Amino acid sequence: MSRGWWLRSVVIGVTGALPLVTPLRAQSTHDGRAGQTEVAIPRFEDQITIDGRLDEAPWSRAARLTGFSQFNPTDGRPALDSTEALVWYGPEAIYFAVRAFAPAGTVRGTLADRDRIQNDDHVQFILDTFNDRRQAYVFAVNPLGVQSDGIRTEGGGGGPGRGRGGGGGGGGGGGGGGGFSRATLGNADLNQDLIWQSKGEITEWGYQVELRIPYKSLRFRATEPRSWGLNVVRVTQRNNYQDTWTVTKRGLSSFLVQSGRLVGLRDLNRGLVLDVTPVVTSSLSGTPDDVTTQWRYGELSQAGADVRWGVTPSLTMNATINPDFSQVEADVGQIPGDVRFAVNFPELRPFFVEGNEQIDTPNQLVYTRRIVQPVAASKLTGKVGRFDLGVLSAIDNATYSANGSDQPLHNIVRLRRDVGTQSNIGFTVTDRREGGDFNHVLNTDGRFVIRDLYQASYQVAHGQTRSGATTHDGSIWEMSVDRTGRSWGFRNSIEGVSPGFVSRSGFVPRTDYAQGSMSQRYTWFGARGARVEQMTFFGSWSGTWAYRDFFERDRPLEHRTALFSSAQLRGGWNVNLTVAREGFGFLPSQYERYYVERRSGGVITDTAKYTPTGRVPGRQLQFRVSTPQFRTFGLSAGTTIGQDAEFLEGSQARRFDYNASLDLRPTPQLRASLILLHQGFRRVRDGSTILQTDIPRLRVEYQLSRAIFFRFVGQYEARERDAYRDPTTEDAILFRSDNGTFTRSTASRTNRLRADWLFSYFPSPGRVLYLGYGASLEEPEAFRFQQVQRTRDGFFVKFSWLYRVP
Incomplete structure (x- = not known):
């Protein structure tokens, strides 16, 4: 009897406790x-x-x-x-x-x-x-x-x-x-x-x-x-x-x-989304006095604040007052592939980076680095229904205006609507005002995906600019069709920028041209573990016209036919090879200020308008190889050789470029990267150098912890350019100014070195302490390091601490 009672007690106790246990x-x-x-x-x-x-x-x-x-x-x-x-x-x-x-x-x-x-x-x-x-x-x-x-x-x-x-x-x-x-x-x-x-x-x-x-x-x-x-x-x-x-x-x-x-x-609790980030910066910078050569230093301190507010779960408001937009290291040096056009540096400043995808516009009609040092700025970004919205307003420092007294005012509005499951249509308005001058751009663009395989895109924008008593306008447009098949694809496009188009809120490095291009792609896939795992071939043709010549059906000013091949090899190696045949012409309008000395018996007797040579052919070979990322290093190197157009004089040149990047990781904490860039143009007619650029860059970092690191960045830029000469007569080229005076083209050489040291404490975004020193130096002979002169240096401290309101 006692045994049965004990068993019943155990069963009742266990079954009674079951409802108390979370399954x-x-x-x-x-x-x-x-x-x-x-x-x-x-x-x-x-x-x-x-x-x-x-x-x-x-x-x-x-x-x-x-x-x-x-x-x-x-x-x-x-x-x-x-x-x-x-x-x-x-x-x-x-x-x-x-x-x-x-x-x-x-x-x-x-x-x-x-x-x-x-x-x-x-x-x-x-x-x-x-x-x-x-x-x-x-x-x-x-x-x-x-x-x-x-x-x-x-x-x-x-x-x-x-x-x-x-x-x-x-x-x-x-x-x-x-x-x-x-x-x-x-x-x-x-x-x-x-x-x-x-x-x-x-x-x-x-x-x-x-x-x-x-x-x-x-x-x-x-x-x-x-x-x-x-x-x-x-x-x-x-x-x-x-x-x-x-x-x-x-x-x-x-x-x-x-x-x-x-x-x-369900029930996702964001709470109040309010981030307040006070920022304090102080810098001490100096340059040598032109007369006494003694160094003079000036101190600059400022305080500012950034605010981020989640207006709704899908909309965010950002505002900044007296922001610090200083950079902790110099931009990576670049060599333009075409010396006629400016190079583009990426936006890295936190205020502009957040939500930047909401104002991003094709052909870079929005380029926020045009806002150099704003006194105050605000931004609203997010999504409402099927509409993406971005609104940016900023008042820039008067130092960066044309006359040095008016404060440039920037306003940018971007609206993009979803269409179907993958397509969209966008509209952008940019406005920059500076005193009585202005630049307006109105843009529409769209992307349409058809059957998941084809994509059609368009863009049309019109701009109007007033500068002083002059007002002019112009347009930019583009259309393209893509097929993105697994083994076979193509892309055909046509685009143009009229001579009067200006976008002072964007980055449009070239105007007065129209271009058409066609390309075909074929990709082959190897078996798993094969020596060649994938190969891709591109065949392409492009032609570039002066804007008006395009509509008059003239022959293209420039053309390029190229075959590109790429192979991914077993183990992660990549090899690329491109062969190209080109032709170039020179627009006389691009050389309007060029004149030539006429000599007789060694004496200057006259000046004559310079006329560039006719068309020149070009042939190029490009090769690149990249290693896998091994445990302690990775390497990539490439070269371009052949004949190319040289636009400084309007003639033909032999071109030789190379670039290489080496990443070293000897320990989990220590890493270094070395970049080498070289570009050289030599005249075909006599082998002399007309343009040469060499840029080595070294970056070394030691990561003490995830939040703390020390960094050194050193960059050398050696740029050499010969005096311009008439390719036909070898006479010196002169530049005519607006007042009718002439200046002889002269050779130039610069050898500049920049070194930046930084201590960084960065526990999380918005919370940072930077201590840094940077120096700019020059020397007369490239890479000699014997008569190096310091031209500018400075110390800086930056402290910010993001406070997230509970």
Whole structure:
């Protein structure tokens, strides 16, 4: 009897306690290769520690994403290495993790600076919070949890534009070197920094990472329930492979449209989104006195503030007063491929970078570096329904006006509407006023995707400019058609910029021309593990006319026929080869100020208007090879040789260029990069040098921790240019000024060295302490380092601390 009572007591006790135990939710698995890409992710109230270990309860119940497929070099195949992603969400943040399996000793991971993990193994979470398949956040981490983040936009700003994805034939929206959409970080704008947490660790079986992304850092629709697009990308450096969770086809016009979906997200608590960032800067800069050569230093200190306010879940207002837009290192030196045109430097300033994708306009009709040193600025960006909106206003410092007294006022409005599932139409208005002068530009552009394979784009813009008593106007236009097939693609385009077009809010380096181009692409895919894993061939033709000549059906002023080939070899090696045949003519209008001395018996007897020579032929060979990212280094080098047009004198020249970049990672904390650039033009007629540029750049960083690093950047620019001569008579060329006087062309030589040292404490975006010193130096003979003279130097301190209102 006593034994039965004991058994009944145990049964009653256990069954009575069952309702008090929270049932464990089974972990759901979603295989990307099986098409299981719609995921109802679980919601947990748990607060966890982001430590990279994945040993807390929610991870055992999170949605599990498996079945990754290869994307590069060959799409559609099962991934070589196994990858498992985990995802769940809570009331204030969404959580991701990855377990990436790899052979022992093959993982590449360093304690890199933020946004500089492209040479490491890494995983990307591409999160489309509006589920519109047009823009997405990119959150990437390397095996040690170092972050990289930004925005990926399909279609390069909503239409055509130089440097956009798909250039060269058959490229798709969203980027596409070689005519494909790509999964690399290079297809995202990484200049924007968001606040989120991540950790990672390398294990004996590969590596694992853990992320927490707060909703305060995201924009998304206000309506519930929400669906977000998601793809997970894994990049492996030992073989240059890219894998994706969903089966992603390279030949389609969009990468984002092939994402999976997270469905059923509810009750996402952003709270009050208000970030206030006070900024204090102080600098001490000096130059030598022209007479006494003694150094004179001047001190400048200023305080400012940035404010970010989440007006709604989908709209953000930014404002800044007296901002600090100083740079902590010089821009990377560039050599223009064509000396007639200015070079473009990227926007790196935080105020302009955030939300920049909302005002981005094809052909760079919005180039925010035209706003040099604003006194105050504000910006509203986001999405309302099917409309993307960007409004920017800024008052610039009078120092950067034409007369030095009026403050330039900039206003930019960009509106883009979604059409269908992948297409859009955009409108942009830019206005710059300076006293009584102004420049207005009105633009419309569009991108239309047809059957996921074809893409048609257009852009038309008209500008009006008043400068003093003169008013003129002009237009820019472009149309293109792409096919983005897996093995075969093409791109045909036509564009033009009239002589009077000016965009003082944009970057349009060339006017008075029209250009047509055609290209065809064929891609061959090798077997897995083959010596050649992929080969791509491009055949292209382009012709360039003077703007009016194009409509009069004259022969093109310039033409180019080229065959480009690219091979990805086993182990991650890449080899590119291009052969091109060109022809160039010279517009007399570009040499209106050129005159020639006429001599008799060694004495100047007269001056005559200079007339450039006729057409000159050109032939070029370009070659490039890139190694895989080995554990301690990666190398890329290329060269261009042949005959080219030389536009300074309007003649033919022999051209020899080379460039090389070497990345060294001897330890996880220490890294160095060396870039070498050389360009040389020699006259065909006598072999003399008319133009030569050499730019070596060294960057060395030591990462003491994820938040602290020391950096040195040294850059040397040696530029040499000969005096211009008439190619026919070898007489000296003169330049005629507006008052009728003449100045003889003379040779010039500059050898400038810039050195920057920096200590950085950067625990999170908006919270930073910089201590730096920079110096500019010159010497008479290039690379002698014997008579180096310091011409300018300066110390600076910058402190900012973002306060996020709870």
